[in-house]
Amino acid sequence: MTIPAELIRQVAAARRVTVLTGAGVSAESGVPTFRDAQTGLWAKFKPEELATPRAFRRNPRLVWDWYDWRRKRVADAQPNPAHHALAEMEKLFPQFRLITQNVDGLHQRAGSRNVIELHGNITRTKCFDEGTVISIWPDTGDVPPKCPNCGGLLRPDVVWFEEPMPEAEMEQAMQASTHCDVFFSIGTSTVVYPAASLPFEALRNGATVVEINPQPTPFTSEAHHVLTGPAGIVLPQLLAILKNNRKNQRLRKTSFI
Ligand code: OAD
Secondary structure, eight states: OOOOHHHHHHHHHOSEEEEEEOTHHHHTTTOOOSSOTTTOHHHHSOHHHHSSHHHHHHOHHHHHHHHHHHHHHHHHOOOOHHHHHHHHHGGGSSEEEEEEOOOSOHHHHHTOOSEEESSEEEEEEEETTTOOBOOOOOOOSOSSOBOTTTOOBEEEEEOOTTSOOOHHHHHHHHHHHHSOSEEEEESOOSOSTTTTHHHHHHHHTTOEEEEEOSSOOTTTTTOSEEEOSOHHHHHHHHHHHHHHHHHHHHHHHHHHO
């Protein structure tokens, strides 16, 4: 894939970089996306039966078991070259913020430090009634297990449909999107709001906006640059060019001395 020289120049000159990732970034780790036609989770399961508070009230065991199955897949998965490249890119810029819709924690496992999790994290558990994060509970054999504080049902600490977004994370994500020089939208179908509004906010506020995705999205025609391909191929390539640029700059500086 050819990465346009203008894009390289813009990224190399950036001081504030913001990245929004979606399920596509974890696809090459074997974590299924939601909306890909054959392999996406929503092609096989109905979100309204598994990912809403109503679904949990109706059938808590089914919902717990489904998330438990996903939790095991995530635990077995490894960060892929896209996660690793983003963790490396974080070191190249004075300000680098990574907003993710993913709940799998793979960015952090790859070494990313500044991660804003918009939809929670599947490895955390909280009380359905109190919302408190719970890390240890007695093994009574109940499915779902019960909250050791109040006896309520435990649930995954993710954002379900019909639930509000976490306020602090949403505010940070909005700030990161409206105050950046370059914004990358990577591996997201850009259809689930409010996350899908972030690339548009970046665009409105003057950032250079780049989309990385093998498929077109509702944002594709708006992006300044579209890199059509899997994130695990495109990002390492971009990182290598950026690092090489820096090395050449350093060499040029030293040869003047
Ligand atoms: P989607 O499943 O909607 O979209 C995944 C995107 O990744 C698609 O645009 C694919 O073309 C793209 N893709 C697939 N493989 C890729 C690869 N190797 N590299 C780059 N891109 C690739 O996932 P999201 O946009 O993350 O919400 O979905 C948003 C939200 O909808 C999720 O966070 C989840 C879901 O319902 C909640 O659970 C609240």
